[in-house]
Amino acid sequence: MNLKQIEEFESQVLFSNYKKYPLFVQKGRKCTLYDFEGKRYLDLLSGIAVSALGYNHPRIANVMRKQLKKLIHISNLFYHPYQALLARKLLEISGMERAFFCNSGTEAVEASFKLARGYAYKNKLGEDKNQVLTLDDSFHGRTYGSLSATYNDTYRTPFGPLVPGFQFVKRNAVEDLRAKFNDKVCAVIIEPIQGEGGVHACSREFLQAARDLCQKHRALLIFDEIQSGLGRTGRYFYFQKFGIRPDIITLAKPLGVGLPLGSVLTSKEISLTFGPGDHGTTFGGGPLACRLGFEFVKILQEEGFLADIREKGEFFTQKLLDLKRKYPFVVDVRGEGLMQAIEVNFPAREIVNQCLEAGFVINVTAGTVLRFLPPYIITRKEIARFAKALDKIFSKVPADQ
Numbered sequence: 176m177n178l179k180q181i182e183e184f185e186s187q188v189l190f191s192n193y194k195k196y197p198l199f200v201q202k203g204r205k206c207t208l209y210d211f212e213g214k215r216y217l218d219l220l221s222g223i224a225v226s227a228l229g230y231n232h233p234r235i236a237n238v239m240r241k242q243l244k245k246l247i248h249i250s251n252l253f254y255h256p257y258q259a260l261l262a263r264k265l266l267e268i269s270g271m272e273r274a275f276f277c278n279s280g281t282e283a284v285e286a287s288f289k290l291a292r293g294y295a296y297k298n299k300l301g302e303d304k305n306q307v308l309t310l311d312d313s314f315h316g317r318t319y320g321s322l323s324a325t326y327n328d329t330y331r332t333p334f335g336p337l338v339p340g341f342q343f344v345k346r347n348a349v350e351d352l353r354a355k356f357n358d359k360v361c362a363v364i365i366e367p368i369q370g371e372g373g374v375h376a377c378s379r380e381f382l383q384a385a386r387d388l389c390q391k392h393r394a395l396l397i398f399d400e401i402q403s404g405l406g407r408t409g410r411y412f413y414f415q416k417f418g419i420r421p422d423i424i425t426l427a428k429p430l431g432v433g434l435p436l437g438s439v440l441t442s443k444e445i446s447l448t449f450g451p452g453d454h455g456t457t458f459g460g461g462p463l464a465c466r467l468g469f470e471f472v473k474i475l476q477e478e479g480f481l482a483d484i485r486e487k488g489e490f491f492t493q494k495l496l497d498l499k500r501k502y503p504f505v506v507d508v509r510g511e512g513l514m515q516a517i518e519v520n521f522p523a524r525e526i527v528n529q530c531l532e533a534g535f536v537i538n539v540t541a542g543t544v545l546r547f548l549p550p551y552i553i554t555r556k557e558i559a560r561f562a563k564a565l566d567k568i569f570s571k572v573p574a575d576q
């Protein structure tokens with residue numbers, strides 16, 4: 176089968192809800208993807224921030240083989256060792272006290288909203304204390320609760336009515352946050368660096384104001400680190416840069432190193448909101464996914480691993496700043512660690528296509544933001560090779576852009 180044939184085949188049997196790249200992937204090795212004709216692509220997207228250890232990582236493959244022979248699934252009616260082992264690791268790196276496992280980012284966000292509303296209700300913190308504040312440009316998922324907290328109207332409008340009780344606040348606008356806060360607010364959800372919204376970081380001042388206002392109004396602060404967490408920015412979690420602690424953390428993306436796995440981390444007290452039967456999932460926290468997650472966090476914890484991500488991130492930023500100096504249509508370079516972006520002043524989809532043609536997988540978000548989320552194991556040489564290719568592509572952008 177070739178690309179044309181798979182496109183045709185899929186169009187006959189699948190929903191048409193994805194706009195796919197013209198790339199028919201056969202396999203991956205380290206940071207390189209191979210199509211069915213043997214063409215190689217340097218991957219700077221990691222399956223949207225999932226394949227953080229690249230492809231066919233020997234330790235992950237080994238653990239996977241071992242666990243496959245033992246147990247893949249058992250449900251949450253029974254015990255297996257890896258859920259608690261992974262939980263302990265996540266608590267160790269986050270300073271939280273309890274973990275819940277699910278299958279995806281949107282499920283982690285849904286659980287966090289139920290937790291926040293249930294916490295206010297069960298602790299009798301006030302009548303109608305069920306409002307959630309969320310940010311302009313945010314992305315938290317596509318199921319009803321998480322979609323209600325997601326900013327982009329094109330994702331929301333056709334599917335209303337959405338869940339009531341969500342209100343948007345301007346990113347980094349402390350006054351707007353203060354104005355919208357009251358005792359009816361049970362939670363604030365924030366991506367400390369917004370991913371889909373265009374790689375925009377929240378300021379220390381804004382995060383601190385959110386922390387203080389949550390304290391004052393007995394609301395819970397949720398940091399959605401689904402994209403920015405677990406090493407992506409060169410820290411276990413981006414919020415650790417500021418030392419501002421949330422009440423709840425949502426995680427997913429790289430946690431299962433390719434298998435669906437999400438998590439909610441919180442304090443013991445807040446976790447007690449959910450008694451038996453209050454929340455659950457059939458698949459969440461299965462032995463195979465959790466064992467892979469456990470191995471992944473062990474690798475993150477190895478000496479120098481996060482520092483290497485930070486250093487490579489700085490190298491990447493420098494390369495992008497070189498391009499900004501050279502090309503007037505580049506309006507901004509943003510990012511932290513291996514979550515990087517370069518914003519241009521024209522729709523950037525064509526640049527993504529040209530990168531693909533040249534053998535590089537990247538992505539555009541918010542229309543004009545080229546976003547880079549490479550595997551953590553990318554090398555400086557690979558980053559430099561990509562920057563050179565992007566320079567060549569930029570050099571051909573018409574002057575009137």
Ligand SMILES: Cc1ncc(COP(=O)(O)O)c(C=O)c1O
Nearest residue numbers: 279280281314315316370401402
């Ligand atoms: C910050 C953030 N939250 C939530 C989600 C939703 O995750 P999922 O696609 O696994 O449901 C995403 C996905 O891109 C995300 O980036």
